[in-house]
Amino acid sequence: MIKYFKYIIIFLFSITYANALIEVDITRGNLNPLPIAVSPLSIDSNSNEALQKTLKIKNIGSEISKVVENNLQTSGLFNPLSKDAFLQKPDIAHLKPRFEDWSLIKAQALITGKVIYKNDKLRVEFRLWDVLAGKEMMALAFTTVPTNWRRVGHIITDKVYERLTGEKGYFDTRIIYVSEEGPKTKRIKKLAIMDQDGFNTKYLTLGNELVLTPRFNPTNQMVTYLSYFRNLPRVYLLDIETGIQEVVGDFPGMTFAPRFSPNGKKIIMSFAMDGNSDIYTMDLENRVVERITNHPSIDTSPSYSPDGKYICFNSDRSGYQQIYVMKSDGTKVKRISFGKGLYGTPVWSPRGDLIAFTKLHKGKFYIGVMRTDGSGERLLTENFYQEAPSWSPNGRVLIFYRETKSDSEGKGFSAKLWSIDLTGYNERLVDTETDASDPSWSSLLSN
Amino acid sequence: MILTKIFKNAFMIMLASLVLSACATKKVTNQMQGDVYTGKDTVEYLASGVADRVFFATNESVLTTASRETLRKQAAWLRKNSKINVVLEGHADERGTREYNLALGERRANSVKDYLMTYGISGNRISVISYGKERPVDSGSNPLAWSKNRRSVTVKAN
Numbered sequence: 001m002i003k004y005f006k007y008i009i010i011f012l013f014s015i016t017y018a019n020a021l022i023e024v025d026i027t028r029g030n031l032n033p034l035p036i037a038v039s040p041l042s043i044d045s046n047s048n049e050a051l052q053k054t055l056k057i058k059n060i061g062s063e064i065s066k067v068v069e070n071n072l073q074t075s076g077l078f079n080p081l082s083k084d085a086f087l088q089k090p091d092i093a094h095l096k097p098r099f100e101d102w103s104l105i106k107a108q109a110l111i112t113g114k115v116i117y118k119n120d121k122l123r124v125e126f127r128l129w130d131v132l133a134g135k136e137m138m139a140l141a142f143t144t145v146p147t148n149w150r151r152v153g154h155i156i157t158d159k160v161y162e163r164l165t166g167e168k169g170y171f172d173t174r175i176i177y178v179s180e181e182g183p184k185t186k187r188i189k190k191l192a193i194m195d196q197d198g199f200n201t202k203y204l205t206l207g208n209e210l211v212l213t214p215r216f217n218p219t220n221q222m223v224t225y226l227s228y229f230r231n232l233p234r235v236y237l238l239d240i241e242t243g244i245q246e247v248v249g250d251f252p253g254m255t256f257a258p259r260f261s262p263n264g265k266k267i268i269m270s271f272a273m274d275g276n277s278d279i280y281t282m283d284l285e286n287r288v289v290e291r292i293t294n295h296p297s298i299d300t301s302p303s304y305s306p307d308g309k310y311i312c313f314n315s316d317r318s319g320y321q322q323i324y325v326m327k328s329d330g331t332k333v334k335r336i337s338f339g340k341g342l343y344g345t346p347v348w349s350p351r352g353d354l355i356a357f358t359k360l361h362k363g364k365f366y367i368g369v370m371r372t373d374g375s376g377e378r379l380l381t382e383n384f385y386q387e388a389p390s391w392s393p394n395g396r397v398l399i400f401y402r403e404t405k406s407d408s409e410g411k412g413f414s415a416k417l418w419s420i421d422l423t424g425y426n427e428r429l430v431d432t433e434t435d436a437s438d439p440s441w442s443s444l445l446s447n
Numbered sequence: 448m449i450l451t452k453i454f455k456n457a458f459m460i461m462l463a464s465l466v467l468s469a470c471a472t473k474k475v476t477n478q479m480q481g482d483v484y485t486g487k488d489t490v491e492y493l494a495s496g497v498a499d500r501v502f503f504a505t506n507e508s509v510l511t512t513a514s515r516e517t518l519r520k521q522a523a524w525l526r527k528n529s530k531i532n533v534v535l536e537g538h539a540d541e542r543g544t545r546e547y548n549l550a551l552g553e554r555r556a557n558s559v560k561d562y563l564m565t566y567g568i569s570g571n572r573i574s575v576i577s578y579g580k581e582r583p584v585d586s587g588s589n590p591l592a593w594s595k596n597r598r599s600v601t602v603k604a605n
Contacts, residue, residue: 184586210581212545226549231576233549254553254577257546270550272577275508275557277550298550314547320506321547344544358544384588387544403541410586438545 022108022130022137024077024164027423033079034164035106037131038069040083041113041124042091050117054146061090061115064124067153068111068160070197071171075161076426081107094127099134107131111160122146126156128163138163150199155446170392171196174442175399176214176223177417179203180435184410191225193240196441198431204238213257213388213438217264220442224248224258224267235269237284249282249289257300262308268292270300279313279330292330303347303355304328305372312336312346312355312372323357325372336374345388348372350443351395354422358387358400367400369422380424393443396422399430401437483511484594489584493601497524500600501559505540505593508554510562518559521601522566532604535559537577538584540593545579552577559599574604 024034041061043051051060072078086093087101094112102110113126125141140159142152151172158169179192189211191204204223205211210233214225223238235248235255249255251271258269265284270277279292279302293299297317304311312325323337323346337343341361348355349369359366359379365386368379386402399419406413415437417430430439478486484502491499498521501514510518525531537556539548556575564570585592 185583187581210578212549212581233576253575254549256549270546272550272553275554275561277553298547298554300550301544301546314544316506316547321544344547360542360544363542385541405588406586408585408587408589408592413586413588 022132022164023166031425033077034108035081036072036078036109036111037081037086037102037105037107038065038072038083039086039088039093039110039112040065040090041115041126042089042094043115047115047117051115051122051146055149057149060122060146060149061113064115064149064153064156065111065113067150067197068157071154071157072160074197074428076421076428077161077165081105097129097131099129099131102129102131109137109160109164111156113156117146120146122149122152124152124156126159128160150195151445154195154197158444158446167396168394168444170394170397170441170444172445173393174216174220174445175417175430175439176216176442177401177432177436177439178211178214179432180415180437181207184406184413191223191238192432192434192436194432201433204240204243213440215259215440216442217260218262218443219264220445222260222264224260224269226256226258235267237267249280249287251280255280257302259303261304262306268302268304268311270302279311292328293326293333294330301345305348306350306352310348310372312348314344314346321360323355323370323374325355336370336372337377338374339377347389347391349391349395350393354395356389356391356398358389367398367420369398378424380420380422381418381427386418388438390439390441392441398422399439399441401439403437478591479594480511482590482594483513484591484597485513486595489595489598493521493603494524497521499602500598502594503555503597503599505542505597506551508551508558510558514559515562518562519566522563522568525563525568525572526566530605532572532574534602534604535573535575536582536600536602537575538582538596538598538600539580540596541580541583541588542593543580549577549579552579555597555599559601 041064043061069080072080085105094114110129110131116123121143123143128138130137154172157171161169173196176193179190182188188207190207191211191214194201210228212226214223227236233254235258236245237248238245248267254272255269258267266281268281271280277298277300279299281290297315299315302311302313311328314321315324321342321344323343324335326333341359343357343359345358346355354369356369364382366379367381367389370377384405389398389400402418403415415435417436417439420427483504493499498517501517535556537552539551560573583596585595
């Protein structure tokens, strides 16, 4: 299956190649990442001194460039070149690069920039250059509070990514996940939030009660998740800014598997009663609860299509866990997964064309994607245990969690976040301070 | 004559099934039947002779013959101790997706609840909670550990 896809990608690539200046094709694997030079952003000595005091960082210009470099590297589409080989000073390169010098070290693209600290604000400008054509491709400037300096690096990466690939980036984003500690039989779980690159981790709960499956709303200010507060497993809503949380709805039993609707106005979830789980929605404005499925089987893991017109979910109504699609009012239920094995955790791509899922077959777990009618199933990665994919906002990358096998004493167990490109390439461990599971990707923070 | 023949055949079948089951459970001798745990390692007791838990096959919530026997004892004990309420804690093994397992744990605990009710225990005395795969009793990643974790545990609530 993966092999088959490779041919399609190469084909697509050869079409676009003919009219490309520099352009990065993200529909193919990372066989040939674009060599790019990220020059440290220049900074004048006054600004540097002042920033050293406020941020306790030696050289903010080179730190921001490191953020950009790391993002580009992680994307798998770019190959940031070693700074040791750079011949031109950052400040001079930013004014007018000597393209011969940069092409000598095989850079095809160059990022330069400048940092100024003025009136307690950080002003960062950057330029993207096409080295071979000897042309400026883009120039932008941002002003922000100094503590936001990492975000500046992410926004620069998003702009560069968009200019070179033609698609929106996913770097100025956050991941919400469940931080895990302690032995398997008494795992302590907390809600945690971090930047997409693993920095700025904050814990949102203390670990007193079990918490699971957090998900962002479209504006990234609210999170819905499952909490065992007072030993009553219920769906909660948390405002990240204020820290205020509330139970969603008044159900006489367990509610779980929550997600927001694409407009953020509803929460869709499962409600379990008398051994049967069905899908419900609650309108957050008028608190009206609607029952969407009514079937004596387990219906769970619902996820809306980006236009809000459809819902995918998993159900064992056929006898085993399979993926179904229905209209958002619950009518026209149609099974879409027919391959061998069990299918769970369907999530609709933000682009609308694909559904990512977890598959269990012959004792192995896979993360895969299929079209919304169930055709074109493609498995991206196989492992002992992995599940719960979540899409990057541009629909190009999936983040999920993976658990390792433990021996009979529980040794060897770990839970970690991983990401993989839609192409099936570029599988990466996502750094977290603790063990981690149930990741959910935010939308772009700046736009 | 015919009788001994039948007997013989039956004996042969029994022998065959013994050999088969011996193959299937080679490593975990006499602790599992099919993939349902039949051992006593993790079992605790509500009262003398009244085991607190029953075990399930993979993806199943159907009660086995042994489970039903355990639950009849629990029902008898609950009838005798009419002031005691219980919580049924349903669990799944780690080989499933988290959300589905939450539902599965709930379904398992409810199949226990239904059975206790048919033996005269009022539904008001029973509450149900699912932990999905969140609270394994055995932290191993092997079929025997998983069989111990697919369970419903009856816990005194007061």
